[in-house]
Amino acid sequence: MNPQGLLSFVESWENAGAISKGIALGVVLGGGYFASLVLYAIYNVFLHPLRRYPGPLLWRAFRVPYVISIHRGDIHRKMKRFHDEYGSVVRIAPNELSYVDGRAWKDVYGNRPGHLPFERNRTWFKKLSPDEPHSIMGYDEEAHTRMRRTFVNSFSEKSLRDQSPVIEGYVELLINKLNAFATGQQRADNTVDLNQWLNYFTFDVSGDLSFGESFDCLRHGKAHAWVEIAQDFGKALSLIASINLYPPFHKLLRYVIPKKIMQRSFDHRAMSAAKARERLSFESERPDFVTPAQKYNKHKPSIFGSEWEINMAIIVFAGSETAGSALTAVMRELVQNRGVMSRLTEEVRGAFEDASQITIAATGNLVYMNAVINEGLRLDPPVVIGVPRLVPAGGDTVCGQWVPGGTYVAYNQFAANRQSRNFSHPNSFIPERFINPDTKTDDMTSLQPFGIGRHSCIGTKLAYAEMRLVLARLLFAFDIALADETDRWDWGEQKTYILWPQLLRVQVRVPRTSARTGGLLSHPPPARSAAIHDFESYAWRYQVKWSSSAKKTEELLG
Numbered sequence: 183m184n185p186q187g188l189l190s191f192v193e194s195w196e197n198a199g200a201i202s203k204g205i206a207l208g209v210v211l212g213g214g215y216f217a218s219l220v221l222y223a224i225y226n227v228f229l230h231p232l233r234r235y236p237g238p239l240l241w242r243a244f245r246v247p248y249v250i251s252i253h254r255g256d257i258h259r260k261m262k263r264f265h266d267e268y269g270s271v272v273r274i275a276p277n278e279l280s281y282v283d284g285r286a287w288k289d290v291y292g293n294r295p296g297h298l299p300f301e302r303n304r305t306w307f308k309k310l311s312p313d314e315p316h317s318i319m320g321y322d323e324e325a326h327t328r329m330r331r332t333f334v335n336s337f338s339e340k341s342l343r344d345q346s347p348v349i350e351g352y353v354e355l356l357i358n359k360l361n362a363f364a365t366g367q368q369r370a371d372n373t374v375d376l377n378q379w380l381n382y383f384t385f386d387v388s389g390d391l392s393f394g395e396s397f398d399c400l401r402h403g404k405a406h407a408w409v410e411i412a413q414d415f416g417k418a419l420s421l422i423a424s425i426n427l428y429p430p431f432h433k434l435l436r437y438v439i440p441k442k443i444m445q446r447s448f449d450h451r452a453m454s455a456a457k458a459r460e461r462l463s464f465e466s467e468r469p470d471f472v473t474p475a476q477k478y479n480k481h482k483p484s485i486f487g488s489e490w491e492i493n494m495a496i497i498v499f500a501g502s503e504t505a506g507s508a509l510t511a512v513m514r515e516l517v518q519n520r521g522v523m524s525r526l527t528e529e530v531r532g533a534f535e536d537a538s539q540i541t542i543a544a545t546g547n548l549v550y551m552n553a554v555i556n557e558g559l560r561l562d563p564p565v566v567i568g569v570p571r572l573v574p575a576g577g578d579t580v581c582g583q584w585v586p587g588g589t590y591v592a593y594n595q596f597a598a599n600r601q602s603r604n605f606s607h608p609n610s611f612i613p614e615r616f617i618n619p620d621t622k623t624d625d626m627t628s629l630q631p632f633g634i635g636r637h638s639c640i641g642t643k644l645a646y647a648e649m650r651l652v653l654a655r656l657l658f659a660f661d662i663a664l665a666d667e668t669d670r671w672d673w674g675e676q677k678t679y680i681l682w683p684q685l686l687r688v689q690v691r692v693p694r695t696s697a698r699t700g701g702l703l704s705h706p707p708p709a710r711s712a713a714i715h716d717f718e719s720y721a722w723r724y725q726v727k728w729s730s731s732a733k734k735t736e737e738l739l740g
């Protein structure tokens with residue numbers, strides 16, 4: 183009851199005797215509420231169909247600790263600790279199980295013959311208004327199928343080949359801009375916020391390929407208004423999602439989300455729709471995401487009216503922050519692990535004689551590059567916590583254990599990729615583990631940074647292409663180091679709101695030895711055929727000494 187209500191309640195009982203009766207009533211009501219909470223918790227812990235699944239007591243009893251943790255941004259570290267303590271399945275809320283066992287991928291996200299698909303829950307993906315169109319990211323499987331069928335044409339090998347010159351053009355621009363920092367024209371100390379520039383790049387590419395025009399973040403050296411708002415979205419989304427999960431609270435949503443954020447999100451949607459409409463208004467042979475989809479739609483109508491607009495906006499968002507986060511994470515690991523940086527630089531500078539040779543096609547075969555990217559995706563997965571699915575009515579098995587219908591289930595990548603059960607030295611950046619994988623210590627099949635199944639990432643090939651190209655061009659053109667050598671920490675120490683905040687201040691320099699052999703190689707890397715156990719000694723020998731911040735991480739992450 184609010185204070186005013188209480189006041190008029192008191193006023194309406196005109197004598198003290200009545201007030202004392204009122205207090206008694208309040209105590210009874212309050213006591214009743216408390217008692218029902220206790221009963222609710224007792225039910226969840228002792229009688230609920232999930233009672234046999236292990237997990238921390240408060241989390242099994244109430245959804246509240248989960249919601250609080252999402253808001254604090256430490257859910258990934260909590261999950262990691264819980265899985266260390268309770269094993270590969272943990273009950274993290276009265277009606278939710280978290281998995282870090284690789285077999286769960288197929289059961290939860292894949293299509294199992296003879297089993298119903300596990301779908302997204304409508305509560306999670308609730309529309310903001312009833313007339314909002316469906317999207318490729320929505321819960322509606324029918325709409326998803328026809329949209330996926332259309333857009334998959336925009337992400338094929340052939341489309342990627344057509345789009346390559348566009349992407350290569352933006353990388354050229356990125357390198358030119360960074361060159362001004364490397365030569366000291368921008369700042370005397372040659373430092374630059376690399377995270378920002380990497381995000382400018384991914385947003386410019388997505389904007390060009392979706393809306394037919396660049397956001398021009400790279401050109402102006404500053405985030406476009408659309409981009410700024412999009413970058414705030416992660417936090418707003420996690421807020422919405424975590425509250426929607428918890429029925430009595432979802433009605434509070436419009437009070438807890440500041441009006442300004444709601445307004446910004448509506449403005450953003452309007453801006454996106456206008457941009458998308460502009461691109462869709464003409465047919466062309468532009469090598470982008472729209473042309474192949476429009477062609478398909480023409481002979482097999484699958485996407486209608488405003489569905490186009492929302493899908494274009496979603497694709498821009500899905501393809502920018504994720505790839506920007508992956509690139510920033512890999513670069514941070516590289517500047518913090520000089521041995522790996524040397525080895526990768528050697529590979530890149532050994533493979534090309536001139537920057538003009540570095541194309542999307544030409545970077546496909548860099549073995550160590552691929553290992554570095556995969557290790558970055560393992561250690562610092564851009565999609566931190568799993569997107570939950572709902573076990574269909576009637577229940578089903580996951581990892582061989584029965585789960586009742588209506589339970590939320592998710593594979594949590596950060597917790598999974600950092601557990602010592604499945605990876606040796608799980609918190610260390612060791613790309614060598616991908617070159618000679620030891621299936622006894624490292625469970626590579628459990629790594630699925632792009633998800634699996636009908637909802638898996640549609641932009642996987644494009645994402646790898648962008649990452650390889652950018653990293654190769656950066657390392658070919660510059661010697662890159664931390665701006666402040668003490669600014670070392672584990673990516674997982676950050677708070678996360680669906681996405682990572684990403685901070686990376688570096689110093690860029692034009693290599694003294696006109697590229698090629700790279701004066702960087704003070705530690706010659708071991709031969710590529712090195713046996714798997716070499717990577718441990720390799721890591722310890724060549725990595726800059728395990729810093730105190732890394733120790734802090736070990737404490738934080740258990």
Ligand code: HEM
Pocket residue numbers: 291318319330388496497498500501502504505508564565569631632633634636637638639640641642644645
């Ligand atoms: C390193 C970069 C990226 C990572 C780690 C990543 C990760 C993911 C993951 C895990 C999903 C599945 C979500 C789920 O299961 O519910 C997903 C879906 C999706 N991603 Fe990506 N993504 C990346 C880059 C991109 C790019 C570059 C694009 C496009 C330009 C893109 C577009 C999409 C779309 C449209 C979906 C929804 C697919 C569907 O539901 O059918 N992503 N991504």
Ligand SMILES: *[C@@H]1O[C@H](CO)[C@@H](O)[C@H](O)[C@H]1NC(C)=O
Pocket residue numbers: 277303304305572588589
């Ligand atoms: C979402 O999940 C909750 C909990 O299982 C369930 O009560 C609700 O009906 C689901 N919503 C929809 C629309 O399926």
Ligand SMILES: *[C@@H]1O[C@H](CO)[C@@H](O)[C@H](O)[C@H]1NC(C)=O
Pocket residue numbers: 269270282283284603604621622623624625
């Ligand atoms: C990974 O962990 C799961 C349990 O979470 C275990 O069954 C599996 O054997 C592990 N894989 C490896 C290679 O150790």
